[in-house]
Amino acid sequence: MLRWILGGREVQGAVEKNTVLVIGDEQPKNVYTELQVLKGHFDIVRFLVQIDDVRFASGGDDGLVLVWNVETGERLQELRGHSQQITAMAAYSRPGRWAPHTDLLTASSDRTLSMWDPDTGNRVQTVSDLQSSVKCLLVLDHLGLWVSGGNEMCVWNRNFDLLCRTDHHSDAGIAAMVELPKNCIAAAVDKEIVIYRLSSVANEADMAVTEVRRLTDHRDSIRALITINDQLFASGSHIGELIVWHSLDWTPQVFECILWDHPHVSPQEEIKLGGQKQSEMSIHHMASVGEFIAAAVGSGLYIYNILTRSVVAYRKTAHDSNIRQILLLPEGQLMSCSEDGSVRIWELQDLPLPAEPASAGFFGMWSFGRTSKQASQPVKKVQEAPALRTLELIGDLIGHSGAIQMFINFTDRGLVSCSTDHLIIIWKNGERESGLRSSSLFHKLDQNGGL
């Protein structure tokens, strides 16, 4: 990360390749040289949730929730109970006697919510006959509560008591929620972000939820909502608008509209073009580490620096198809998974030298309140961006035969991806695994007292 920032100054331009990148089979920086395919689901696997250091749960359209060990690939539990597809999952930990104990919350289209104990596989709590199916879950750790979002928002405690709920929203319902300071919650409801505040009533046990503010700056439905740090959170919309908000006063800090375009197209046309091909610039997912925000825009990647308020790097066509999820790694690496069935690993690299001619392609950007200016000088804007660097593909993981829905990173222990092909794959560092096997080999050898 340090290198990003320090080395950033030298870079003056960006190179964008129009065609989809193909990396050869030679990938020296790709450490994932071992994989394990986990079979168990009978339908699309959509969700992965990390339970602890070695366990994760997967949920899919078959209504099954499976608990796995990432080290061995062993299937630990099979949580059966939902009759329809899983729509949301979350890990819900509480302090235990020795170590925090983590339960699993699941929501399904059968309009039930369940809590499971991944150790035993028991369904600890369950609520059925909800008014609408839950689309997202948010655990408020410091309050020990959790929130479900569907057509309305409900606040629950550990015993599955409904503490309070909001009114019925539009049919679109709550797509995403983030926790904000001072017991506030931001919920993305179609084009708006609604800020709620939780407050305890006279009776300590009860809570009340009140709508505080509606933010209506987005012009299209909001697809992604993330917390950046205590002061900021960000949202991304279907037409490529990225807005960074202040967490306390809910004012927009940055407004970026990402437009992938071609140099010969005038800015005016760009907008129209953008309107026509919305999926190309739809922000599916965002991630943030430190001052960086990464956004998956269509099949492209975009990295923005909060501090300098500038674009750090971008790739218009990072994948063959829409990117589902991105993950920023502290080492200046970024991983993305896409509907094309591959996971790609990127590294932020400095551009060779300014001698490199200006980019063949660029993106348009409006800063909030400067819309008119930007429209006239798109090219210049990009060139002015002082810290522009390049995202180099250093490896790709090919294994799934369907769109990758999600992945989670266990850092050393590996990377887990799930896909529409009903499979889960654990990607591991072959060298590390080999070393681990050697250690356990010698351990067993000691135990057995030799061969």
Next chain:
Amino acid sequence: MIGSPDLVAFTKENDFGDANVDHSLLPEEFNVPPFPYSENENPWSKTSYAKFTKDFILISEFSEQVGPQPLLTIPDGPKVCGTFDLNYFSLRIMSVDYQASFVGHPPGCSYPKLNFVEDSKVVLGDSKEGAFAYVHHLTLYDLEARGFVRPFCVAYISADERKIMQQFLELSAEFSKASECLKTGNRKAFANEIEKKLKDLEYTRAILHKETELQKQSNGCFSTQAIEKANELANVEKSIYEHKDLLRQITSYPNRKMKDPDFLPYDSENTVESTDLGQDPMNDSKPQGQSDSPDIKRSPSYTPQLIKAKSAKCFDKRLKTLEELCDLYFYHQTMDQLKQIEKTFRGDLCYIYTNQIGQALLKKQKVTNFLFEDYSSWEEEETDKDTYNEKDNLLNNLPPPASIQAGEPVSLESFASCVETLHIKMDPGDEVKVFQEEDSTEACACDVAQGLSDECMDAMMKGSLSSGESIEVLGTEKSFKAQGPQLNETVTHLSPHYPVTVRKRIVTKRANSEDSIEVLSTTDSIIPEDLRASYPCAIYEEDYSDTGEDCTNNMHEPIFSINSDTVAHNECVYDAATLVQVDATCCMGQEGLSYRVPAPELAQECSANGVVKQEPQSCRQGDLALQVDFTLDDASISDGPVSSITPYELNPNCLSDETSRMTLDDCSDSTSFMSTSTCSDRTNPPFLYGSPITVKQKKKAGQCALRFIRQYPFAQQAIHCLLSGRPLIVLGSDERTVKKLVSALSIYVPNLGKYGESVKAWLSSPFQLTDLQIWKLIGIHKVTSPAGFSILHSLKRYGRYISILDADQKTLRCPPYRGTLVERLADHRTQIKHGSTYFLHAQSSLTQLCAKAFLYTFCHHLHLSVNPSEDQEVVAARRTQFLRHFSCDPEDGKVLQFLSELIKCHYLRGPGKGVNPPIFGFNYVTSVVYKI
């Protein structure tokens, strides 16, 4: 005058002699003797003047009517013994009654007593004939015979004296089993015979009684007729009593050797009933053609006959044949066992040794043997957990100066004390030594099994004479494997062993299995009928169509599968044993008539019998080594144009009778093997899925592999892929070509699996990533249909994980390889001409590789830091250094690393695949395309 046989002392010339053997020298039995000048000399044959060419088994009888006579030989056929005079030899081996048999009316006893005689085991030699024999004398019971006994002997006849002497323990063990089987069957038949006789007698008694009454009424009590009748009646009653007693004796026999204090008298009623009942299904299932067999008469519908007062004991009476003397099931079982023995001991002594040693060693290599070795040779150990430790210990206690020690039969010291040698001067110059083998083996057992309690010892001593293991030879307990301690035995007996080990184990086993006969007779848990009903399935696999209907399906399945398992194993043993011959005959057959054997004296003799082709080959094995080039060149020429298209198999039609005979044997041995080895079925791949892979199949694959190496210059690269765990796809539009390529390459697939699970010979649908985890070698159908398109898509998608061998265009797409490790394995200029030779060559190279991988895996400092201050980089550097030491190329290192990973996983997870999904490792390496 009857010539006396030479009894060969069971000792060696330099007994107790020089203990300081030079270990650096090649052991004697592996030595090639100085090549003699006479051209027909087989360097290994010390008695080239023997009139037969191959070892065989002879069964002879001392008939009370005509004296000693040969009954049958195994293998059957006139060619077997050549001009060897079986009559004369039978005379010699049967001329001495080594068994202290004593049957009849002992003094002081009013009715006949059966004496259960021990078998005697003798080594006899006829130096003039050049024949040496292990002779196993046994006695069968026959109600009509004099003294109820019929002396028989089973002999293993070989021209090689040392072979007999040094394999004595194995021969003795195997023959004892066969003998026990035969005797058990005989006892059963005998009991049935007595039963029958009793019914006759009772019927006679009833009639006589009626007549006596009539006489009394008509002529008064004291008329002559009445008195005669009364006497007759009394005689019949005495006879009934005697026969009942005989029946009691014969049926109680199995229990008699049980020396436990609460000895239960045998319940003859039940047994007889059950025997009869049990017999039914078998009889019914017999085709009518066999209705003359004695079994039929034993069926409950037997109508008693009147017995004449004077039974005719004359010479014109027909004596029962061996087959009639023994229950059919047991008879066939015995014959199968004998055939198996013949197969096991076929071939040169040196070869048998090597094989036995190899197998014994393989069993010790639990850590790596799964990689390339044939499963059947070591696998039973895994299922045989009970004896696991024992065996292990035994093996460990055996520092096999294997070859050295093999020169002597067993540690002779233990024998010396109990060998009784008896010098009979029959002929001046012929020294005859009688060697009381039983004593010595028992004594050996005693020495060996000192740890056992006295009781056990006692039981053991008896064990060898009586049928402690008799049920075990039935083979039926194979079908009841789960039921207990018998399990160990079958397993034990199936494989050839290291001499001393064998003895020890069998002896101890006997102690365990004392009660095993109980299973048949008294134990409730297994009803004899059950066993019986399953016999047909268990034995006559060929007769399935006949017997099948009687066996319900659920019986079929388990029995069959278990049987085929063991058969497959036997198969393998046999394969190994006959390797040399197979080769030889292949050669001979290939070059057909154009190859003229330098006519030795022997061959001339044989040619009189019209068996020119094979006689020389087995006695000229040594020569073959020298002639291989010549013959094979011929073969390849004759194969010429064909070879470019379907060069992968020898044309079976060219094979000599001998080979095809053996092939047929194999088929009858194992149904699982049938489709692969029959001559007609050439299109099938050597590996039939669902059945264990045998060495024989692998050898056939060796032939294909040899062709592959010669044809494809990039064979090394392909083999490297397999060895380094990169799945290899064989792509082609012709199924046969693809399957042959797959079978050729399969011998290089590490951890092939017992059933060849790692190989998929033919796939017509697109494969998935999960398939790559399991299959390391896949044959794929190349088609131009939508299905073909999706296959191509999957090939492209997973291109980085696989190598593609296109059989149609003869290209290989794989990572570049320039290492040296595979070079020796796949040298296209190799001088090896023969498939099985190449297979052995490959096997030895792979074994070497395994050894390296083992070393790499278990070198502690290569994987873990020696002291805490070392970091992983130092260790990694050491590892690289180590790999470089073995082979300079990093790609070779990958092979070792892959094998090492397999060893680790195998060691950590155990032999099973485990519950966890398999691990699939790969490398990010650019592929290149190789062309011819």
